[in-house]
Amino acid sequence: MEQTAALQAMIDRAKRIVFFGGAGVSTASGIPDFTGEDGLYRRRFGGLTPQMMLSQSFFYLHPDVFYEFYRGYMLHPEAAPNAAHRKLAQLEQAGKLSGLVTQNIDGLHRKAGSRLVYELHGSVHENHCIECGRFFDLKYMLAAQGVPKCPSCGGVIKPGVVLYGEPLDHYVSTGACREISRCDLLIVAGTSLTVEPAASMLAYFRGGSRKLVVINREETQADERASLVIRGDIEKVMDAVAINV
Numbered sequence: 001m002e003q004t005a006a007l008q009a010m011i012d013r014a015k016r017i018v019f020f021g022g023a024g025v026s027t028a029s030g031i032p033d034f035t036g037e038d039g040l041y042r043r044r045f046g047g048l049t050p051q052m053m054l055s056q057s058f059f060y061l062h063p064d065v066f067y068e069f070y071r072g073y074m075l076h077p078e079a080a081p082n083a084a085h086r087k088l089a090q091l092e093q094a095g096k097l098s099g100l101v102t103q104n105i106d107g108l109h110r111k112a113g114s115r116l117v118y119e120l121h122g123s124v125h126e127n128h129c130i131e132c133g134r135f136f137d138l139k140y141m142l143a144a145q146g147v148p149k150c151p152s153c154g155g156v157i158k159p160g161v162v163l164y165g166e167p168l169d170h171y172v173s174t175g176a177c178r179e180i181s182r183c184d185l186l187i188v189a190g191t192s193l194t195v196e197p198a199a200s201m202l203a204y205f206r207g208g209s210r211k212l213v214v215i216n217r218e219e220t221q222a223d224e225r226a227s228l229v230i231r232g233d234i235e236k237v238m239d240a241v242a243i244n245v
Contacts, residue, residue, distance in 0.1 A: 003230045004240050010211050010228065011091075012244050014185035016098040019088055020202070021234075024190025024216060026104055028082040028235040040073055056165035063147045063156055070159065074105070075124055077142060081112035083239035084189075089113035094243045099179030103191060103198050105161045107138075118176040120168055120198050122161040131155025168197060180204040188222055189215035189234045 011017065023033040034040045040050055052058055053069045081089075089112040091097040100109055101118045107125045109117045127136040129150035136157050141148055148157040162168055180186060181204040193199040202222055205212060211227040214220055215234050223229050230237055 001240075003228065003232075004237065006228050007213060007230065007237070008241060010185055010213065011096065011241060014096065014183075014211070016183045017091065017096050017185045017187065018099045018101065018179050018183035019091075019097060020101045020180070020186060020188045020191070022103045022189075022191025022193075022195075024234055025084050025102070026079065026082070026106055026108055027190070028084070028233070029076075029079040029106075029108060031076045031079050031104075031106055045069065051164055054163055056163040059158065059163055067147050071142075074161075075138070075142065076106060077138060079106060079108060081108045082235050084235045084237075085109055085112035085114070087238040087241055087243075090243055091241075092116055094245050096243065096245065098183060099176070101176040101179065101201070103195060116179075118172050118179070120162070120172060120176060122159075122169070124159060124161060126160030127157050128160065129153060129155040130158050173197075173201070177201055177204045181206065183210065185211045185213070187213045187215065188220070188226075189213075189237075191216065191220070192218060193220045193222055 027033050032040060043050065053066055059066045085108050088097060088100060088109065092100070092114055097116065099116050099118065100114050101120065102109055103120050105119065105121050105124050107123045125138045127141055128134065132150060132153045132155060134150055134152055149155065150157055180201055186205050188202070207225065212222065212225055213228045214222050214226045215230045215232065215237050217231060
């Protein structure tokens with residue numbers, strides 16, 4: 001395939017690759033796309049939208065309803081890294097990938113072995129008591145009944161994901177923007193680039209002799225700027241990439 005060959009050539013020449021990914025990266029792992037045509041965010045639950053229930057204010061006002069929805073639709077403990085996750089980890093290990101920016105909260109990039117990961121929207125694996133700050137892993141959250149409480153102080157445990165109405169973590173977002181501004185090849189994949197403020201981070205990519213690649217099933221607002229646009233499945237595209245160092 002001509003487009004795959006073009007992507008391979010760009011990866012071979014690049015010295016600092018940054019990957020910017022969204023929900024489409026994890027769909028092959030069995031995690032649904034939230035914002036797609038048939039995505040979760042297009043549904044209503046008793047008159048409430050997912051965005052309402054996943055907001056900071058809703059969490060504090062109705063933690064019982066929040067957790068019922070969160071456990072039912074946001075947690076996928078059975079999901080495993082797919083070929084795209086694994087190939088990105090291999091690119092990092094080979095010294096080709098300098099940063100991985102993800103909008104996903106599933107933790108699959110880290111599970112695949114990636115270390116240079118900027119999880120813009122947090123992770124389901126990072127949970128803390130809102131009173132004493134004690135850490136709890138995903139296993140604890142899955143085993144808890146109703147609203148999970150801290151066994152030390154009795155405080156409610158909050159998921160380590162960025163809810164609507166909350167800002168992105170300063171250090172994570174700053175690090176992500178820094179990597180995007182320094183890379184010579186930016187691969188944007190599996191994201192419609194409609195979620196802010198994450199989508200605006202692409203403004204830090206300077207262009208010029210640097211290359212921008214977009215891999216997505218649907219059009220994105222970055223297509224016009226891209227050196228290469230691939231309409232296809234991110235897992236299949238990345239699986240076909242060879243690591244030449």
